Amino acid sequence: MTSTSGAASSSKICFNSDCKDLKSERLRKGWRLRTGELAELCDRCASAFEEGRFCDTFHLNASGWRSCESCGKGSTSSLPPSLVFHSTLSERSKDYSANGLANWLVGSGPVPWRQAPSLFNSSISKPELHSRVPYEVDISTGIDRLNVSGRLYTPYLEKKNIEDFSERLMNGPLKPGARDINENGNAGINFEEQRSSCLTKSQQPSLKEESSNPPFGLSVPYTSPDEANGQIGVSGTHLRPNPQPPPAKQFHSNLHNGIDSSVETQILNGRPRADSRGRNQLFPRYRPRFTDQDLQQIAGDSNSIITPLFEKMLSASDAGRIGRLVLPKKCAEAYFPPISLPEGLPLKVQDSKGKEWIFQFRFWPNNNSRMYVLEGVTSCIQNMQLQAGDVVTFSRLEPGGKLVMGFRKASTASASEQDNKAKHSNGMSTQGDAELADPTSWSKVDKSGYIAKEALGAKLAVSRKRKNSILGSKSKRPRIDNEDLIELKLTWEEAQGLLRGPPNYVASVVVIEGFEFEEYEDAPILGKPTIFATDSSGEKIQWAQCEDCFKWRRLPSDILLPSKWTCSSNSWDPERSFCSATQELTAKQLENLLPHCNPAAFKKMKAAKQEPENVDALEGLDTLANLAILGEGETLPASSQATTKHPRHRPGCSCIVCIQPPSGKGPKHKQSCTCNVCQTVKRRFRTLMLRREKKQSQKELETACKKQRPSLPDKELDDDPLPCTNAGNSSPNPKKVVSEGSDDDPNRVKSSTSPFKGQIDLNIQPEREEELSPGSDSGSMMRLPQDATERYLRQPRMLTSGGNSYSEVTQTQPGEGTEGEKISSSVNLGASHPDADRDHPAVFSVRPSAPTSATG
DNA sequence: TACTAGCATGGTT
DNA sequence: CAACCATGCTAGT
Numbered sequence: 001m002t003s004t005s006g007a008a009s010s011s012k013i014c015f016n017s018d019c020k021d022l023k024s025e026r027l028r029k030g031w032r033l034r035t036g037e038l039a040e041l042c043d044r045c046a047s048a049f050e051e052g053r054f055c056d057t058f059h060l061n062a063s064g065w066r067s068c069e070s071c072g073k074g075s076t077s078s079l080p081p082s083l084v085f086h087s088t089l090s091e092r093s094k095d096y097s098a099n100g101l102a103n104w105l106v107g108s109g110p111v112p113w114r115q116a117p118s119l120f121n122s123s124i125s126k127p128e129l130h131s132r133v134p135y136e137v138d139i140s141t142g143i144d145r146l147n148v149s150g151r152l153y154t155p156y157l158e159k160k161n162i163e164d165f166s167e168r169l170m171n172g173p174l175k176p177g178a179r180d181i182n183e184n185g186n187a188g189i190n191f192e193e194q195r196s197s198c199l200t201k202s203q204q205p206s207l208k209e210e211s212s213n214p215p216f217g218l219s220v221p222y223t224s225p226d227e228a229n230g231q232i233g234v235s236g237t238h239l240r241p242n243p244q245p246p247p248a249k250q251f252h253s254n255l256h257n258g259i260d261s262s263v264e265t266q267i268l269n270g271r272p273r274a275d276s277r278g279r280n281q282l283f284p285r286y287r288p289r290f291t292d293q294d295l296q297q298i299a300g301d302s303n304s305i306i307t308p309l310f311e312k313m314l315s316a317s318d319a320g321r322i323g324r325l326v327l328p329k330k331c332a333e334a335y336f337p338p339i340s341l342p343e344g345l346p347l348k349v350q351d352s353k354g355k356e357w358i359f360q361f362r363f364w365p366n367n368n369s370r371m372y373v374l375e376g377v378t379s380c381i382q383n384m385q386l387q388a389g390d391v392v393t394f395s396r397l398e399p400g401g402k403l404v405m406g407f408r409k410a411s412t413a414s415a416s417e418q419d420n421k422a423k424h425s426n427g428m429s430t431q432g433d434a435e436l437a438d439p440t441s442w443s444k445v446d447k448s449g450y451i452a453k454e455a456l457g458a459k460l461a462v463s464r465k466r467k468n469s470i471l472g473s474k475s476k477r478p479r480i481d482n483e484d485l486i487e488l489k490l491t492w493e494e495a496q497g498l499l500r501g502p503p504n505y506v507a508s509v510v511v512i513e514g515f516e517f518e519e520y521e522d523a524p525i526l527g528k529p530t531i532f533a534t535d536s537s538g539e540k541i542q543w544a545q546c547e548d549c550f551k552w553r554r555l556p557s558d559i560l561l562p563s564k565w566t567c568s569s570n571s572w573d574p575e576r577s578f579c580s581a582t583q584e585l586t587a588k589q590l591e592n593l594l595p596h597c598n599p600a601a602f603k604k605m606k607a608a609k610q611e612p613e614n615v616d617a618l619e620g621l622d623t624l625a626n627l628a629i630l631g632e633g634e635t636l637p638a639s640s641q642a643t644t645k646h647p648r649h650r651p652g653c654s655c656i657v658c659i660q661p662p663s664g665k666g667p668k669h670k671q672s673c674t675c676n677v678c679q680t681v682k683r684r685f686r687t688l689m690l691r692r693e694k695k696q697s698q699k700e701l702e703t704a705c706k707k708q709r710p711s712l713p714d715k716e717l718d719d720d721p722l723p724c725t726n727a728g729n730s731s732p733n734p735k736k737v738v739s740e741g742s743d744d745d746p747n748r749v750k751s752s753t754s755p756f757k758g759q760i761d762l763n764i765q766p767e768r769e770e771e772l773s774p775g776s777d778s779g780s781m782m783r784l785p786q787d788a789t790e791r792y793l794r795q796p797r798m799l800t801s802g803g804n805s806y807s808e809v810t811q812t813q814p815g816e817g818t819e820g821e822k823i824s825s826s827v828n829l830g831a832s833h834p835d836a837d838r839d840h841p842a843v844f845s846v847r848p849s850a851p852t853s854a855t856g
Numbered sequence: 857t858a859c860t861a862g863c864a865t866g867g868t869t
Numbered sequence: 870c871a872a873c874c875a876t877g878c879t880a881g882t
Contacts, residue, residue: 315876316875316876317874317875317876320876322861323860324861326874326876328873329872329874342862364861364862365862365863366863366873367864367872367873368872369873371873371874371875375861
């Protein structure tokens with residue numbers, strides 16, 4: 001096609017073969033044909049087309065989608081209600097073209113603009129997105145968009161009616177032209193492309209070309225005054241059937257070759273695309289993630305239609321004083337007006353409050369490419385109280401085509417931010433307080449979003465520091481969601497404390513990426529952390545704390561408690577099966593027990609004890625004990641949490657970390673559960689008990705020895721003035737308290753066929769070692785030669801014993817050459833912290849085959 | 857000196 | 870490995 005203008009052509013023959021007026025003096029441009037050209041129509045047909053009286057039937061004999069009166073089907077009324085938006089199609093297109101981009105441009109003149117195709121096509125179809133970003137196709141513009149007014153959105157399956165419509169449109173075997181539509185399967189993709197084709201055709205110069213020879217502001221059909229009728233360019237897309245969810249198969253192929261599948265349209269549209277990678281897709285991180293809430297906020301009850309364009313998390317520099325917001329290239333090129341000169345264009349953007357801002361949309365040449373930026377955003381960002389890590393969203397508001405800039409606070413953005421948010425905003429954050437905005441809509445909208453924002457505002461100051469620190473880091477990519485981090489951490493730490501190895505089971509050792517993992521056939525389960533001890537009569541017991549009253553109850557040593565255990569479940573001691581029953585364990589005794597459990601916590605406890613205000617010692621102890629049991633992890637600053645990851649496991653891994661839902665989430669196994677996992681755990685628990693018994697005696701000996709030589713290597717082991725080992729001794733009962741490290745279990749040894757060289761917290765993030773909370777290992781940790789070991793030790797533990805894992809290690813390897821050292825250290829550890837044994841049999845014990853492996 | 861604009865560099869995808 | 874992009878660097882004001 002030679003021209004995009006709706007002017008007459010020389011053929012003089014109406015493209016509509018059904019048209020009686022085959023000849024016409026003046027032909028006008030109609031819909032876009034598959035060839036990329038525009039159908040030339042007689043006045044009558046063109047008018048019908050322009051008026052939106054589209055034919056909803058695909059004429060097999062025609063070479064494209066068309067509208068006409070001739071077949072008697074053309075009429076907007078034939079459109080399914082859901083597809084009829086707030087204005088007639090033709091009106092819409094007029095809005096779109098005439099007011100659309102023009103509205104973005106300051107002093108809008110004939111400026112080229114880009115339609116808003118979804119660059120996220122391939123992903124949009126993903127189920128995940130469907131739930132989040134339901135798209136409804138706007139036939140009028142051929143762009144996926146969210147119909148905020150009528151129905152907020154149309155879930156994937158709810159598009160049925162649209163499909164039906166499409167079917168009617170198709171009404172026959174798919175033609176090649178239509179086929180790609182289906183294959184793309186994404187609302188919008190073809191539309192866009194199709195639409196693009198209109199643009200591109202007319203807007204010949206590709207981006208690349210633009211850069212060299214910019215047709216800046218010229219020949220843009222959409223905004224061309226000549227096409228004030230608004231028909232131009234939109235035609236083709238208007239007639240496009242709604243892209244419907246394609247059959248899964250097709251869909252998949254699409255996902256894989258989104259680009260390929262669009263080849264045809266690519267050819268047609270020739271729309272400038274920066275590069276092959278970005279042709280049809282953008283990085284997911286820029287994909288607009290509007291929730292229905294967001295949309296509601298944006299459009300409210302108004303008839304506005306929101307077309308999410310893209311979003312971007314503000315980087316430190318974006319949010320910095322420079323006032324330059326780097327735009328993703330693809331997005332900039334796709335959704336913003338094409339610019340050929342580095343100076344770019346002033347762009348009018350409306351913020352969530354309806355305030356208009358003018359940014360300079362420009363680019364810098366960069367490595368044969370461009371780097372697009374919005375300049376002058378400082379005041380806007382400040383106005384919105386945005387910071388690095390927050391997300392700004394760009395969308396277009398229809399009618400009017402206003403470019404709207406919203407934002408979403410960083411609740412889900414980065415770890416610490418999230419942390420902050422998660423803690424303060426009660427889940428609101430998850431929705432994000434996206435604030436976009438049709439100012440007029442605000443009044444109509446459920447203000448919840450707004451309120452949420454206000455609430456957040458108060459917290460901004462608080463979170464600011466954190467955000468800054470986070471974003472100040474070199475890491476450009478969003479970290480794992482904070483929530484995830486926490487979950488992972490809890491999961492792993494829970495696992496550490498609760499894993500029970502199967503009795504008489506020799507673990508197999510698997511080396512993954514240089515680390516040795518001790519694997520068991522079956523996965524373990526989780527149980528309640530308890531303190532094992534030996535009573536005055538020498539009987540093995542364990543102390544468990546009631547979830548409700550926090551009192552410690554004495555239980556047989558061979559039982560495994562559910563993670564949530566209360567006095568009422570204390571069938572072993574009916575007298576104390578009520579929370580009202582007194583605690584058998586004295587504060588002193590508990591105090592003695594604690595060091596074994598968690599030296600660091602013990603320290604805290606001691607410190608607390610020294611405070612005069614500490615009136616209720618027992619209560620305090622309980623708290624501390626609880627703390628000890630739960631570990632310090634929970635109290636660690638968020639920064640340290642960032643180190644918790646679950647790095648080495650792989651898909652299919654059946655370890656506890658992998659199989660167990662994040663802490664606190666998902667169904668929990670019942671005590672009576674007989675699933676594989678539970679059985680395994682129970683088995684392991686029994687084994688553990690056996691081991692403990694064996695170790696018990698050994699520990700006692702060790703303790704005795706230590707006492708005799710007070711000032712020795714112990715210092716290394718614990719900076720705590722109080723030797724942990726003595727703990728149990730001072731008190732009467734639980735003398736031997738924790739039957740730590742008695743893991744001499746033969747099985748254990750066997751399993752240790754591969755000696756532990758050190759253990760690594762699977763959640764650890766080697767590169768963030770420095771971020772680990774030093775306190776975690778505090779008291780009990782001694783310096784180990786192995787990096788891995790050190791790291792491990794430094795890892796915060798939430799479970800009973802800091803040293804736990806070690807004890808196991810210790811026991812595991814009584815003697816092995818190279819590992820001797822490590823082992824010895826482990827042993828020391830174990831010795832110093834008898835309790836360490838609460839430890840978690842090393843289902844996951846990891847041993848770096850090489851000392852350096854851990855360091856990464 | 858402080859600030860800005862633009863380019864260059866290098867980490868990440 | 871190329872492209873992208875966050876940010877550092879530097880010249881200019």
